[in-house]
Amino acid sequence: MESSLSSIQTRVENIKGFSSNFDMYLFVNPSAYDTAWLAIIPDSKYPSQPMFKSYLDWLLNNQNLEGFWGESDTFGKPTIQALSATIVSMVALKKWKTGASMIQKGMSFIDANGEKLLNEVKENCPLWFAIVFPATLELAEEIGLEVAFPEAALEIISYISRCRESYLNKEEAVGNLHYYPQLLSYLEALPRCYVSEEDISNNLSKDGSMFQSPSASAKAFMVTGNQECLTYLQSLAQKFPNGVPQAYPMDEDHIKLCIVNQLQKLGLGENFVGEIEVLLAEVYRNYNEQHSWVKGSNMIATQLHKDSLAFQLLRMHGYKISPSIFCWFLYDDKIRDEIEKDYDQFSSAILNVYRASNLGFREEYELDEARSFSRNFLHKFVSAGNGDMKQIEHELNIPWFTRLDHLEHRMWIEEKEANVLWKGKASYNRISHHYNNELLQLAIQNFEFKQSIFKKELEELKRWTEEWGISNMGFGREKTTYCYFAVAASTTFIPHDSYIRMLSAKSGIIITVADDFFDMIGSSTELEALTYAVGRWDSKGLSSHSKTIFDALDNLVSEVNGRYLLQEGTTDISRSLQDLWYETFLAWLIEAKWSRNGDTPSMDYYMKTSMTSIATHNIVLPASCFLKPILPKEKLRPIQYESLTKLLMILSRLLNDVLSYQKEKEDGKLNSVFLNMVESPELDIEDSIACIRETIGEKRKEFFEHVMIDDGLSDLSKPTKLLHLSCFKVFQMFYNSKNTFDSDTDMVENINKAIYLPVSRTIKPLSPRPVIKLNNQNLSSVYRSNNKRMDFTAHQVSPFALINGYGKVFMPMKIGLGFI
Incomplete structure (x- = not known):
């Protein structure tokens, strides 16, 4: 393991060595x-x-x-x-x-x-x-x-x-x-x-x-x-x-953006953090100092590709950047017309526009318009059957916020067009062979090294669930592998921090088991006893499943507190952790009573309770105590959660409700979809779902704004914000078009790709075919127009008969729209 990491670090340093005093043009293939x-x-x-x-x-x-x-x-x-x-x-x-x-x-x-x-x-x-x-x-x-x-x-x-x-x-x-x-x-x-x-x-x-x-x-x-x-x-x-x-010349800022984009898409961003920061800072400074945008004479597609890529990368890295940086094309009817006329020339740029539109904040209406325009363009492009559709269909069919980074990195490593930078006049500008090979080899080695870590951690996690008896409770969902996969595949920004992954996965497993116990088999007496045992943090009087759940939770809390004491010295967080968990168990108990008593709370009371019962804060806040910089103790169990944490809790609950309402109706459980219909009787089920989805869309924009912008109103560090984002993307992935978390098979392929299967890098070779030579007669037939020859006499120089190397000669020529 150490030797593999050392080998990766050596390769990284070699690439950085090649890149010192870097000429940006060296990154682009001749x-x-x-x-x-x-x-x-x-x-x-x-x-x-x-x-x-x-x-x-x-x-x-x-x-x-x-x-x-x-x-x-x-x-x-x-x-x-x-x-x-x-x-x-x-x-x-x-x-x-x-x-x-x-x-x-x-x-x-x-x-x-x-x-x-x-x-x-x-x-x-x-x-x-x-x-x-x-x-x-x-x-x-x-x-x-x-x-x-x-x-x-x-x-x-x-x-x-x-x-x-x-x-x-x-x-x-x-x-x-x-x-x-x-x-x-x-x-x-x-x-x-x-x-x-x-x-x-x-x-x-x-x-x-x-x-x-x-x-x-x-x-x-x-x-x-x-x-x-x-x-x-x-x-x-x-x-x-x-x-x-x-x-030539090329826009060197465009090349810088492409370098950053390539590093991140290959999963190498954590290896080049300093270099990425420098490149993006230079690009951002140049945009700010650019008093007026000067378009190249025939470079509109290239400019649009650059500007939309700049928006994506700068916004994701916390820069305050306006959508107007790339939405200028919306305000020129001639440009829009030309874009819609030439799918091939603009497809790469418009795909980037669509990707950029994923990062919209509240009230960014021009970004909404850009999303609508680009989505319609790409659907038409796909319908027309133009070229390789794989990347476009991936973007259209699987929303960005449902995709886990580790799987995206694998897809890009295996993508045959991964060396494409942007569309040029007559071909794509691609990464130079040297850098493509170096980066691809590093990406493969890095990905498979992570897989080796993930396999060992998953086996350790399975032993832990067996030791504490929560892997075979005899009821509910056994989701050890699902929980670990979701954490490992979504938290690539902390590649070598095993404990954060293990803590998050253990929390997810306990949440799943306890939630199922409250929903499925626990009697009212058992549920109350377990909840109050968590409140006083004492297992006295518990037995059977209740004691198993409490003991596993007690082990986890003790482990977290002990590790935190080793890290921070005298600071004890056990009481904060216990309070955090008690709050969640209390929410589960309230929901169980609603269901069993047939109560119908107000939507407001339901959301206050159910955003806690979804328990995402139980995952992200304890894990954030081990990020750098750490989450302050007072943020672990505050009187009021940070806006970002509350948005994560609300979004996760609503996503779960929209995809689980049918099952919960059958189980006699409450759900925001039904409560919405109770408070607004004019709504049918589809109207209510649409209303909830609209709320999700608006809250998602607000959530992204809190993740990506340092507005000075939050004390949460960037790594903590990214952990919130990772948790949100996991919920979006599990509850996108259907409830895949409850399925035993839907995630198997992705789990295998993330943890077990080696990277595939082979494509089918081109095969020979019978041939025929294109002689003069063939060419004449090929370039015949409507069975008529088009004859021209041209005043033009031949590249093979120049006077003193340049000048002009007279050559009578018969051509079929060509040099013949």
């Missing part, structure tokens, strides 16, 4: 597609040589073992974006008459895998792929590179061509919108007739780039020979000798 375009540019003085030989060398040294260049998922498998990158990389090698064996290997990759990758867009082809992919095929043919695809893929390629024609016919290359990816940003892939040299020159940015895109800028330079454009490209070569990014 773009093979853009690098290949720079490798294609001839030298101005020596046109028979590449201007940027280092990028040609990069291509020669960075072909994947499977034969592709470009984008791969977390486990190294190619994505559809790799097709275009591979073809352009082969074009660059062919142009400079090098890497013949690598070209052949790339061809073999396409032969074997092209059909499967193209199947991803056979029904819904995104704009970027429809523009870029056919252009790379035409570029390859122009240089004499015969690209082979499986025969079955030809129909898909024909469909992609039709999509391209449709996009080009309805979109202008140069538009008036300054926030949406104009077609001109895909300059390197546009037909030669489509854009004039004047349009290109007029749309170059002040830094000489074409929309901050290295590939588009490379083409712009080859067309215009613009010196500012050349300066931009040379600055890329100087700053990025090992492959260029997909865009």
Whole structure:
């Protein structure tokens, strides 16, 4: 165990060592597609040589073992974006008459895998792929590179061509919108007739780039020979000798946010607490110092992704941040229209908007609107069958506040798209291979180390329940494993504090057994005797089940007090703990009398009693005495509980009531759903449930506000607040769409994933298919439009026949919306 922890700590320190004086761009994987375009540019003085030989060398040294260049998922498998990158990389090698064996290997990759990758867009082809992919095929043919695809893929390629024609016919290359990816940003892939040299020159940015895109800028330079454009490209070569990014400059604060997000989603946040604090403080300071928001020319999706991610992370870490930081898109009808028009381009950003909307406080109405907008968008996206739906369906179907962190970490470790940062022009920006591998290995090791701890603690807990006789009472629910799983999987912010987990789980077990005793088999005499025994903390006169429950509780209280004395010296908390438990037993007794006597209390009296009987405060407050900083003794059993604790008690009760009302009706027990109907006779059962759910929604927002914001009105520490949040999420998980706590089977799969099953990291490999070569005749048929050829004569420079490396030549060309 110690050696495993030491190994994790060593790996953490190694990663921190790599990150000292960290260049943020090193966290983002280079773009093979853009690098290949720079490798294609001839030298101005020596046109028979590449201007940027280092990028040609990069291509020669960075072909994947499977034969592709470009984008791969977390486990190294190619994505559809790799097709275009591979073809352009082969074009660059062919142009400079090098890497013949690598070209052949790339061809073999396409032969074997092209059909499967193209199947991803056979029904819904995104704009970027429809523009870029056919252009790379035409570029390859122009240089004499015969690209082979499986025969079955030809129909898909024909469909992609039709999509391209449709996009080009309805979109202008140069538009008036300054926030949406104009077609001109895909300059390197546009037909030669489509854009004039004047349009290109007029749309170059002040830094000489074409929309901050290295590939588009490379083409712009080859067309215009613009010196500012050349300066931009040379600055890329100087700053990025090992492959260029997909865009430059990038927003470094965006990268910082992505680093923090990745660490947390992999379950590594506790290993990099200081680093995360520094990064978020820098981002927050920059937002505060930003006097006006300046949108990038075609970066609206990227900006929205960044701002919504900043809101999530900063709010979760206690910063006072307004939803307006990302809700600006709601107030621009043109932006909203463009978002709804292009699902693919905005899906990643809108998914982040939806995640951000989980963290709403009271009266944040624009956040409610953002949630409604993003939810509708994502449902439409799913209905349209666009791409990989796994993450979106997970967000839509399982609310954030019902998900336990440990299981979320496992899901992200196993997610093949976990290395995605944000959507770029023609592919995703992904974590660099080096950092992805290092972080993934650390995350797996860390997760499985926690599993080894959890298994041992659970066995110890089972021995404790057997020793004190509460594992086999002969009635009610035996929930030792459920209680431990819920605590362990939800309290990842205290990864190595075994005692807090054990204390919380033991408390949950005793609560379950005692609650069932009061509900099921205890006679009125037994219940009163047990309650008053707890009140005087003396088991005299108890027997059978009553004595078993009291003895287990006495053992727990003595253990907690003894450990607290060792920690704090002379401070004794036994009386506070006893009072805390007596309050709960008294609430159980009152409820039992209501049920047996047929009493109907007011809703107010019911809630005051039942929020105590749900006993969440019995779990979080004693455990908080062992957090750092500790819960002060006077907060353990105060005259008035903190607002956060009261909200936890109320929410837990209402969640339980909504999912248990039918069973409790059959058992003759009271429930807020029924009492609501008694006090408001006009309500039917569905109306009453809706009313309770609305109350839960409002109280939940208030609860989140107390957890996430230090308003100076609460003395509770951040770890104590997080423990409250963990307890709340457990109740939301157990009482989400049905009462899973009472089921013996509903949680088994999650328990196995959390504690027993090793992490799965395998995906099905791509398999070869029969192939056919795309020769001139095939390409002509693929790019035929309505059985008519579209002929154009273009005044355009060829990237392979430049005068002194740049300038313009006249080339009569027949093209089907392409380079043919």
